[in-house]
Amino acid sequence: MVLKAEIHCHIEGAASPDLVVKQAQKYGADVSGFIRDGAFVWDDFTSFLAAYDQSADLFRDEGDYARLAETYLSSLARDGAIYSEFFTSPDHAERAGLSAAAYTAGLAEGMRRAKAKTGIESRMIVTGVRHFGVESVEKAARFAARCGEPLVTGFGMAGEERFGDPEDYVRAFEIAREAGLGITVHAGEFGGWESVQSALDHFRPTRIGHGVRAIENPDLVRRIADEGVVLECCPGSNIALRVFDGFESHPFPKLRDAGCKVTLNSDDPPYFWTSLKREYEIGRDHFGMDDKALTAVTRTAIEAAYVDKKTKAALLARLDAVRPR
Numbered sequence: 001m002v003l004k005a006e007i008h009c010h011i012e013g014a015a016s017p018d019l020v021v022k023q024a025q026k027y028g029a030d031v032s033g034f035i036r037d038g039a040f041v042w043d044d045f046t047s048f049l050a051a052y053d054q055s056a057d058l059f060r061d062e063g064d065y066a067r068l069a070e071t072y073l074s075s076l077a078r079d080g081a082i083y084s085e086f087f088t089s090p091d092h093a094e095r096a097g098l099s100a101a102a103y104t105a106g107l108a109e110g111m112r113r114a115k116a117k118t119g120i121e122s123r124m125i126v127t128g129v130r131h132f133g134v135e136s137v138e139k140a141a142r143f144a145a146r147c148g149e150p151l152v153t154g155f156g157m158a159g160e161e162r163f164g165d166p167e168d169y170v171r172a173f174e175i176a177r178e179a180g181l182g183i184t185v186h187a188g189e190f191g192g193w194e195s196v197q198s199a200l201d202h203f204r205p206t207r208i209g210h211g212v213r214a215i216e217n218p219d220l221v222r223r224i225a226d227e228g229v230v231l232e233c234c235p236g237s238n239i240a241l242r243v244f245d246g247f248e249s250h251p252f253p254k255l256r257d258a259g260c261k262v263t264l265n266s267d268d269p270p271y272f273w274t275s276l277k278r279e280y281e282i283g284r285d286h287f288g289m290d291d292k293a294l295t296a297v298t299r300t301a302i303e304a305a306y307v308d309k310k311t312k313a314a315l316l317a318r319l320d321a322v323r324p325r
């Protein structure tokens with residue numbers, strides 16, 4: 001089995017419909033508005049976000065989040081993942097009545113349990129939600145900078161990338177950078193190449209969430225390749241959300257051929273009928289990648305990970321043990 005690593009997945013978006021139904025039973029909530037026949041119901045980015053928010057609202061205490069992280073990471077490990085970096089959203093926890101600290105502690109407990117059971121290594125990237133506004137994104141950055149949880153190693157921004165003026169969000173990223181956190185930002189998913197360029201100029205990330213619409217500007221593609229910015233590509237998500245018509249028109253192969261550092265990720269797996277395993281299968285079936293090329297993607301993800309040097313070296317050694325150079 002090809003060893004895998006994931007660096008772009010939203011933990012709230014990783015909750016399966018079955019787990020969300022269990023949570024709803026626990027809290028006496030009705031999910032018929034966003035789960036039908038065992039699947040999430042949505043038909044565009046706005047209704048996807050609405051289903052995501054309603055599902056997140058059913059995770060309300062530390063134990064709920066520990067279970068969510070443990071369940072997700074254990075399934076990833078079964079699929080051959082040795083490393084996972086997932087996005088957290090203190091805003092969603094606070095909306096469900098839980099403090100950012102308790103939320104993060106619950107997730108960290110789930111991560112420790114999954115590691116003890118399966119060996120999977122994992123870290124958290126705290127995100128702000130762009131369309132929740134500048135104040136809430138700065139609050140998330142301050143939390144990430146000061147929380148003291150060693151498993152929090154990055155800061156990012158998700159949500160509607162066309163919302164707000166990038167300049168207003170610079171401070172949040174500076175707070176996170178000063179605290180030594182890795183920086184990533186969603187751009188070039190629903191926004192065009194200008195959104196990716198603006199994100200690079202304003203936030204100076206080492207990675208871009210999605211970034212695939214950079215393909216609209218060859219100069220920008222060259223810049224991404226030259227600067228070694230890593231693209232957290234999520235092809236299954238892009239096709240489900242109709243960013244591109246089909247895998248045959250997805251720019252992943254072109255970006256890779258142009259020398260951009262690309263990775264494969266599941267984003268919000270059950271919403272998009274995907275998993276990290278399926279994303280690697282998409283690489284094989286639609287992008288013509290063999291085991292060597294897929295292992296190189298895993299290597300890129302680990303090299304780009306926001307994790308200490310010693311852990312990174314151990315992860316790379318695990319990769320080399322399977323496919324010696």
Ligand SMILES: Nc1ncnc2[nH]cnc12
Pocket residue numbers: 010013052158159160186189237267268
């Ligand atoms: N695909 C996506 N794009 C932007 N924000 C998100 N939050 C969860 N999934 C997202």
Ligand SMILES: [Zn+2]
Pocket residue numbers: 008010158186209267
């Ligand atoms: Zn995402």
